[in-house]
Amino acid sequence: MNEIIKLESIRKRFNGKEVLSGINLKIKSGERFGIFGPSGCGKTTLLRIIAGLEKPDDGRVYLRGKEVTSNKIFVPPEKRNISFIFQDLALWPHMSVKEHLEFVLSNKIRKNLKKEIERVLKIIKLTGHLNSKPEELSGGEKQRLAIGRAIAQRSDIFLLDEPLSSLDFFLKKEMKNLLLKLQKRYKLTIVYVAHDIFEIIDMCNRIAVIENGKISKIGHPRKLFKNQIMNLKV
Amino acid sequence: MYKKLFNYFIYFLLFTLIFLPIIYLFVSIFFPNLKLTNLYSLWNYIIFSFDSRLISIFSKTLLVGFSVSIISGIVGLVLAIILECSNLSYRNFFKFLLFIPFLIPPYLLTFSWLAFLGKRGTFVNITFPNLPLNIYSPLTVVVLLSLSFYPISMFIISLGLKNMDRNLIDAGRLSNSKKLIRKVVIPLVKPHFLISCFFVFVLSISEYVVPSFLRVNVYPAEIFAQLAAFYNLRRAIVYSLPLIALALFVSGLLFLYFRKKSFVTLSTYYREKKEFIRLEKHHKALAYFFILLLLSLSLLVPASMIIIESELSFFNAVVFAKESILNSLLTASLGATLITLLGFFTYYFLKDNNLLMLIIAFPLAIASPVIGTSLINFYNNLSLPIYGTILIVLLGYLLRFLPFSIFIFAAFFPQISSTIEESARLCSPNFFKTIYKIILPLNKGGFLSSFIIIFIFCLGEIGVTQMVSPPGFQTLPIRIETLMHYGNYSYVASLSLFLLLFIFFFYILYWLVYRKHE
Numbered sequence: 001m002n003e004i005i006k007l008e009s010i011r012k013r014f015n016g017k018e019v020l021s022g023i024n025l026k027i028k029s030g031e032r033f034g035i036f037g038p039s040g041c042g043k044t045t046l047l048r049i050i051a052g053l054e055k056p057d058d059g060r061v062y063l064r065g066k067e068v069t070s071n072k073i074f075v076p077p078e079k080r081n082i083s084f085i086f087q088d089l090a091l092w093p094h095m096s097v098k099e100h101l102e103f104v105l106s107n108k109i110r111k112n113l114k115k116e117i118e119r120v121l122k123i124i125k126l127t128g129h130l131n132s133k134p135e136e137l138s139g140g141e142k143q144r145l146a147i148g149r150a151i152a153q154r155s156d157i158f159l160l161d162e163p164l165s166s167l168d169f170f171l172k173k174e175m176k177n178l179l180l181k182l183q184k185r186y187k188l189t190i191v192y193v194a195h196d197i198f199e200i201i202d203m204c205n206r207i208a209v210i211e212n213g214k215i216s217k218i219g220h221p222r223k224l225f226k227n228q229i230m231n232l233k234v
Numbered sequence: 235m236y237k238k239l240f241n242y243f244i245y246f247l248l249f250t251l252i253f254l255p256i257i258y259l260f261v262s263i264f265f266p267n268l269k270l271t272n273l274y275s276l277w278n279y280i281i282f283s284f285d286s287r288l289i290s291i292f293s294k295t296l297l298v299g300f301s302v303s304i305i306s307g308i309v310g311l312v313l314a315i316i317l318e319c320s321n322l323s324y325r326n327f328f329k330f331l332l333f334i335p336f337l338i339p340p341y342l343l344t345f346s347w348l349a350f351l352g353k354r355g356t357f358v359n360i361t362f363p364n365l366p367l368n369i370y371s372p373l374t375v376v377v378l379l380s381l382s383f384y385p386i387s388m389f390i391i392s393l394g395l396k397n398m399d400r401n402l403i404d405a406g407r408l409s410n411s412k413k414l415i416r417k418v419v420i421p422l423v424k425p426h427f428l429i430s431c432f433f434v435f436v437l438s439i440s441e442y443v444v445p446s447f448l449r450v451n452v453y454p455a456e457i458f459a460q461l462a463a464f465y466n467l468r469r470a471i472v473y474s475l476p477l478i479a480l481a482l483f484v485s486g487l488l489f490l491y492f493r494k495k496s497f498v499t500l501s502t503y504y505r506e507k508k509e510f511i512r513l514e515k516h517h518k519a520l521a522y523f524f525i526l527l528l529l530s531l532s533l534l535v536p537a538s539m540i541i542i543e544s545e546l547s548f549f550n551a552v553v554f555a556k557e558s559i560l561n562s563l564l565t566a567s568l569g570a571t572l573i574t575l576l577g578f579f580t581y582y583f584l585k586d587n588n589l590l591m592l593i594i595a596f597p598l599a600i601a602s603p604v605i606g607t608s609l610i611n612f613y614n615n616l617s618l619p620i621y622g623t624i625l626i627v628l629l630g631y632l633l634r635f636l637p638f639s640i641f642i643f644a645a646f647f648p649q650i651s652s653t654i655e656e657s658a659r660l661c662s663p664n665f666f667k668t669i670y671k672i673i674l675p676l677n678k679g680g681f682l683s684s685f686i687i688i689f690i691f692c693l694g695e696i697g698v699t700q701m702v703s704p705p706g707f708q709t710l711p712i713r714i715e716t717l718m719h720y721g722n723y724s725y726v727a728s729l730s731l732f733l734l735l736f737i738f739f740f741y742i743l744y745w746l747v748y749r750k751h752e
Contacts, residue, residue: 053404076512077404078411090401094421103417107410153409 004029004189010059021213032190034204041210043193047159052077083150085163091134098130104152124148140171158190237665244579255612263471283472295453299439303431305380310387318395320511335532336385337737339694341443342730346536349543370449381532387430394426436598454601461603474604543727551728558713569631570689577639595637602697605633622704630698635691639684646680686744690737
């Protein structure tokens with residue numbers, strides 16, 4: 001597998017406080033990579049730096065082998081072809097389900113727009129909600145719409161910022177299954193940010209733990225969290 | 235308990251100080267002895283009053299108001315997007331400059347443009363004496379009012395942009411950056427655009443000083459003529475009915491629109507930078523040209539003309555009008571204090587009620603002579619020592635400028651206030667302590683901003699002041715207007731310059747407060 005995302009010495013300060021201090025990371029294509037850590041440790045900032053929504057103070061970002069962020073180069077987020085699912089989902093309140101998908105797809109394809117919208121709707125099981133606005137959707141439906149928007153983006157990189165944090169147990173399970181199914185089907189590279197151990201264990205095959213702005217551990221989640229899981233079982 | 239009582243007290247104050255004089259005026263004019271049997275003759279009187287000439291003037295006024303609101307709205311939208319969301323340099327400096335024209339009373343702007351392009355104007359006489367230029371037209375009224383009011387649209391739409399959830403924009407950037415502005419940003423600020431258009435429309439249709447300078451007969455001027463020339467109070471009130479009905483109708487439409495938009499809020503404390511529009515070199519040049527053109531038309535030319543027209547008689551004029559200057563300072567500072575306090579509590583108690591907020595804004599639609607008349611009519615019949623004192627001037631300011639203070643608090647009031655207040659109430663059940671120790675300190679930026687902006691407005695107010703001023707009491711704008719009638723243009727320009735410098739000084743203070751708060 002090739003490296004699809006590579007971070008070199010990423011540093012970021014907010015109001016004089018260093019949030020990320022020299023992060024180095026390589027993520028392979030098709031990997032389900034988790035970023036784990038306590039609140040405020042810089043997980044979301046790191047994800048936003050990969051997407052180009054935030055500029056690091058120092059360091060380099062490579063996507064698909066190309067340098068996209070450095071002191072000299074900065075490829076804007078819209079040119080990175082990345083799908084991002086935000087923690088609050090960031091669904092546009094004034095647009096219907098159809099308009100959400102249309103907005104994204106019209107940038108990608110010219111023909112068969114209607115067919116493609118139907119295809120995505122089928123995947124996310126929202127065919128009956130074509131003209132519904134986000135406020136008319138349930139929590140799970142909103143989640144599926146956010147996933148559908150990300151699929152419509154047709155990117156091989158999915159960045160997910162605690163996307164399931166607001167869902168109940170059953171919805172979480174359903175969404176995890178959907179995401180895993182999609183990852184397999186489209187051979188996606190997923191970078192998954194969470195602070196819930198079990199969520200990250202279920203979703204990722206490799207994780208990095210961020211502590212004090214640095215990666216303290218990296219590896220398979222079950223191995224890294226063996227002790228915690230054992231304690232919980234006892 | 236205290237909170238509820240105080241809430242009712244604020245309702246009572248709003249009703250008594252703002253709505254009661256207006257309601258009393260209408261009732262006393264139409265139902266002199268509170269007899270409803272006069273309805274038929276009243277209806278005939280109303281029908282009889284509106285002849286084809288008046289309807290044509292009314293239509294012209296509406297057209298002017300509509301054009302001004304649309305032009306200001308579009309200019310404000312473009313400026314807000316450029317200044318809030320792009321990578322243009324010196325954006326804060328431009329924001330600072332571009333808001334100034336709103337603080338300059340429109341009659342000063344008109345005076346300076348008349349000095350530039352009018353019959354005795356510098357530009358026409360010196361540069362192009364044979365230029366067939368007629369600036370005495372409704373088109374000039376539209377242009378000059380748009381130059382005065384575009385900053386308010388810019389300000390309101392900027393608030394909308396600042397308040398917008400950053401993730402919504404980021405999601406749009408990642409999905410389809412080409413359609414981001416058209417499909418995401420503009421629809422999300424559409425409510426703010428409409429509110430700004432409403433404000434500008436209401437301000438434009440009740441403006442009569444600028445059209446009268448430009449010899450354009452507009453509807454509020456007809457109202458003023460009925461009051462000042464014919465002393466026909468009843469007809470003036472009848473004439474003002476359509477303006478009020480229109481303002482209520484438009485505010486009703488807005489209310490219905492906002493009821494369905496749960497995501498719309500005017501309050502903002504979320505001031506993250508959103509530089510998501512990367513302007514290329516030629517786009518930047520175009521943006522600079524647009525901004526500089528606006529600044530030249532709304533600031534540079536007027537300020538230069540006022541300086542030229544003053545003919546170095548600045549100090550003589552200031553000494554000549556020192557009493558009026560002191561009167562202006564006194565009334566403006568007292569007015570700003572009163573309005574700021576009431577504006578704060580009004581916003582605090584009404585912030586969740588869009589309908590009441592719009593009703594509070596409705597006196598903006600009433601022409602200032604009618605406001606003045608309603609105050610005289612109401613307080614003259616009361617045995618309170620208000621009529622004939624400067625208190626009545628302050629009440630006039632309150633009627634005119636309270637909506638602006640409320641609006642400033644809407645911009646400054648922290649969104650977190652509900653939980654902060656709740657936690658404070660859990661610690662101390664004393665409502666006034668919560669207000670004094672928690673809510674007031676968190677809003678000190680809003681207080682200072684409201685005080686300074688309202689002070690500036692009061693300083694330039696003329697419409698109500700000239701109706702209600704006690705005998706022998708003149709404020710600076712009234713002195714300027716009197717001198718203008720006598721044709722003493724150098725003194726007019728000198729005092730206008732003094733007023734401008736004063737406004738500018740306070741505006742810098744406001745900006746410093748705003749920046750610190752940000």
